[in-house]
Amino acid sequence: MDIKEIRRDFPLFQNYPNVAYLDNAATTQRPERVLLAEKRFYEEANANPLRGLYELSQKATDIYEDAREVVRAFIGARSTEEIVFTRNSTESLNLLAYSYGSLLQEGDEIAISVLEHHSNLIPWQQLAKKKRLKLQWIEIDENGRITEDAFRRALSEKTKLVSMTLISNVLGTRNDVKKFARIAHEVGAVFVCDGAQGVPHVPVDVNDLGVDFLAFSGHKMLGPMGIGVLYGRKELLDRMPPFLYGGEMIEYVGKEEATWAELPHKFEAGTVNGAGAAGLAAAIQYYENIGFEKIVKREEELGELTFRTLSEIPHVTILGAKDAASHHGIFSFMVEGVHPHDIAEILSADDVCVRAGHHCAQVLMKELKVNSTARVSIAFYNTEEEIIRLGESIRSLRRRMGYAE
Amino acid sequence: MQNSFYREIINDHNLYPTHKHELGCAGCEHRGINPNCGDDITLKLQMEDGVIKDGAYLGDGCAISQASADIMLDLIIGKRKEEAIRLTDIFLRMIKGEATEDEIEELEEAGALTDVSHMPARVKCAVLAWHTLEQLLHDNAK
Numbered sequence: 001m002d003i004k005e006i007r008r009d010f011p012l013f014q015n016y017p018n019v020a021y022l023d024n025a026a027t028t029q030r031p032e033r034v035l036l037a038e039k040r041f042y043e044e045a046n047a048n049p050l051r052g053l054y055e056l057s058q059k060a061t062d063i064y065e066d067a068r069e070v071v072r073a074f075i076g077a078r079s080t081e082e083i084v085f086t087r088n089s090t091e092s093l094n095l096l097a098y099s100y101g102s103l104l105q106e107g108d109e110i111a112i113s114v115l116e117h118h119s120n121l122i123p124w125q126q127l128a129k130k131k132r133l134k135l136q137w138i139e140i141d142e143n144g145r146i147t148e149d150a151f152r153r154a155l156s157e158k159t160k161l162v163s164m165t166l167i168s169n170v171l172g173t174r175n176d177v178k179k180f181a182r183i184a185h186e187v188g189a190v191f192v193c194d195g196a197q198g199v200p201h202v203p204v205d206v207n208d209l210g211v212d213f214l215a216f217s218g219h220k221m222l223g224p225m226g227i228g229v230l231y232g233r234k235e236l237l238d239r240m241p242p243f244l245y246g247g248e249m250i251e252y253v254g255k256e257e258a259t260w261a262e263l264p265h266k267f268e269a270g271t272v273n274g275a276g277a278a279g280l281a282a283a284i285q286y287y288e289n290i291g292f293e294k295i296v297k298r299e300e301e302l303g304e305l306t307f308r309t310l311s312e313i314p315h316v317t318i319l320g321a322k323d324a325a326s327h328h329g330i331f332s333f334m335v336e337g338v339h340p341h342d343i344a345e346i347l348s349a350d351d352v353c354v355r356a357g358h359h360c361a362q363v364l365m366k367e368l369k370v371n372s373t374a375r376v377s378i379a380f381y382n383t384e385e386e387i388i389r390l391g392e393s394i395r396s397l398r399r400r401m402g403y404a405e
Numbered sequence: 406m407q408n409s410f411y412r413e414i415i416n417d418h419n420l421y422p423t424h425k426h427e428l429g430c431a432g433c434e435h436r437g438i439n440p441n442c443g444d445d446i447t448l449k450l451q452m453e454d455g456v457i458k459d460g461a462y463l464g465d466g467c468a469i470s471q472a473s474a475d476i477m478l479d480l481i482i483g484k485r486k487e488e489a490i491r492l493t494d495i496f497l498r499m500i501k502g503e504a505t506e507d508e509i510e511e512l513e514e515a516g517a518l519t520d521v522s523h524m525p526a527r528v529k530c531a532v533l534a535w536h537t538l539e540q541l542l543h544d545n546a547k
Contacts, residue, residue: 339467341442341530357442371443371465401468402416 001290001298006381009286011035013381020352020386025169025197025330025377027219030283037282038224041275049274050248050265064274067281068264074284075214076205077231081263084230084237085277089196090119092215092230093163095243095267096192097123100161100213102241106132110161111154111189113138113146113175114367115168118360120194120215124163138164140367144171144320151180159189166198170359170368170375171320172330174202181210190236196220200379201299201328203292206231218276222283227276230267237263244269290380298380302387303329306378309391314405315398319373332359332373335394338401340374346400347374350393352386414517418472424482425475428461433545437537439529444470448537452545455486467530469521474534476515486542493535500528 007013009031012021021029047057049064068080077083086092101123104110110133112124128135138154140146146164155162162184167174181191193211195204200221206214213236218227232240242249242260246269251259260266287295307324310316315336321327335343344356355375358365365371376390398405434449444466451459460482462474477496481489496515498504502522509516521531 339465341467341527342469345524345527371445400412402413402420 001294001380003381003383006290007383009033010381016351018351020382020389022376022378022382022386022390023353023355024379024382025220025375026355027225028200028222028379029381030222030224030279031286033286034222034224034279034282038275038279041278045274048271050272060274063278064272067277070281070284071229074288075199075229075231076207078207079234082231082234082237084232084264084267085272086215086228086230086267087226087273088217088219088228089194089215090217090228092213092228093120093192093194094123095230096163096213096215096232097127099240099243099267100190100236101127101131103239104131104133104160107134107158108160109134109136109156109158110163111136111138111159112163113165114140114363115144115146115165115171115173115175116163116361116363117165117169117194117196118362119196120163120165120192121363124161134158138162140173143322143326144168144173145326146175146180148176148179148183151183155184155187155189157187159184159187161192162189163192163194165194165196166204167201167328167330168320168361168364169197169330170332170361170364170373172197172327172332172377173320174198174326174328177211178209181212185210197328197330202296212236218280218283221280222286223280224276227273227280229280234263237267240267242266242269246270248272295380299329299378300325302378302380302382302384303327303331305384305387306331306376306390309387310376310394313391313394316394319368319370329378330375331377332375334370334373335397337403338397340372342401343374343394343397346397347390347393350389352390352393354390411517411520414476414514415468415472418475418514419468422471422475424461424478425463425471426461427463428459433541435537435541435544437533437540439466439470439533442467442530444530444533446470446474446534446537448474448534448541450538450541450545452486457481457484457486457489462534466533467527469518469527470530470533473515473518473531474537476517477534477538480513480515481538486545489538490542493539496535497532500531 010029012029045059047060049060068083072080136154139150184191190212192213195214195216199216214231219225249269304324317334319332340356428449430449430451436447438445446464448462460478495508
């Protein structure tokens with residue numbers, strides 16, 4: 001993999017050659033072909049998809065539906081009917097909580113882990129409140145891992161739904177979703193997987209994992225902001241009521257009644273993000289042109305270097321697992337005596353972009369007994385030189401904050 | 406906060422604060438929190454005949470939030486309540502980039518935080534102590 005060549009595909013790196021962008025868990029950068037795919041949609045096929053009978057609208061529809069097929073193949077779904085386009089993971093998970101949630105009854109239980117991002121936590125918490133469901137918490141061990149015991153403890157015969165992230169956006173730990181989905185099915189629960197951090201960085205096949213639903217965002221995997229995906233097993237999506245009502249999600253509408261369009265359009269009310277879908281498809285094709293397994297390998301190597309670099313710096317503590325491979329490119333760390341916001345600000349002065357804060361995971365922050373952390377998250381296009389710069393910057397932190405060493 | 410002179414003032418107050426300690430006072434404390442970043446300070450003032458006789462704070466957070474509290478107390482201890490309110494107003498306007506140079510001069514070391522007006526993400530840290538002071542004095546007037 002020629003990183004120099006790859007970086008030339010990203011206009012932002014051309015515009016900011018000195019910036020080390022290490023906040024990829026928040027959003028990635030986008031290659032030019034993704035931006036061009038969006039532009040081309042508007043320049044060469046712009047009409048309202050799924051509406052008109054004229055040629056332009058047909059072209060817009062084709063681009064939109066072709067993108068759905070690209071997504072389907074990417075995650076190994078059986079049919080494009082199982083691929084619903086949304087704005088992002090957050091919307092996908094809210095759709096589920098609202099729509100699948102309406103099928104749950106008072107006294108039913110749902111289980112989520114303490115690792116969850118707020119977008120896979122608040123929708124369920126609020127649903128539980130509204131429908132008087134019981135929310136059960138799946139705990140983590142001292143390395144941030146969910147053990148089978150802990151998982152089983154949170155389940156009962158009343159558990160109807162389990163929702164869990166594939167990869168933690170704070171610790172980088174990967175949950176054994178395949179095993180947990182199987183156990184959830186044994187008690188009759190459906191299994192929702194938040195793939196926002198996982199889908200961009202590890203190969204995902206929904207049937208191999210055995211998950212019933214999978215949510216992910218385009219913008220964390222080289223795609224545009226404002227396009228995301230909800231995969232759902234057809235039998236389940238069929239049973240679920242619409243999430244939003246409006247145009248293009250209906251079959252028949254009268255004054256008193258309406259019937260719903262077939263899948264997946266039942267869940268895509270209103271004008272869709274055609275250009276966004278085109279951009280997401282281009283992003284997936286970009287991954288595939290390089291080869292997903294090469295990307296995974298490259299990120300493992302960079303992760304190894306990042307872990308080693310951080311581990312060797314005095315006063316630095318990495319949160320979570322004690323080995324690089326378990327982090328999947330995500331490293332939350334603390335520097336003794338330096339608040340994470342000060343870390344991020346000083347690193348920014350050195351043109352190194354890292355995240356500081358609670359990372360939308362306040363429940364996990366409480367578990368870890370911290371208010372906030374600094375976080376480095378890498379992508380395949382990062383360079384060894386950037387990681388070395390990160391290390392040098394962190395090494396200088398305490399001195400720059402007024403400490404003697 | 407790239408100017409190293411200002412950085413030094415912040416570092417100094419953050420690492421070696423003068424006013425970060427317990428202070429006995431009844432009903433004259435107020436807690437200020439930035440829920441988003443976890444900055445958390447509890448400010449205490451001893452008032453006597455409308456004058457701030459002494460003050461202290463406890464808490465934790467980033468260097469700017471903590472240093473700002475220490476610098477603020479340096480400035481307002483010994484001043485009348487009305488004067489503290491006036492200076493707070495200047496400080497908050499400075500952070501918005503709306504205070505004059507003469508006004509900033511009046512803030513003494515707190516003027517070191519003027520750079521924060523160019524750092525939107527740090528504004529909340531810088532103003533936490535001052536908003537807490539406003540609240541405390543407001544409650545105290547009731």
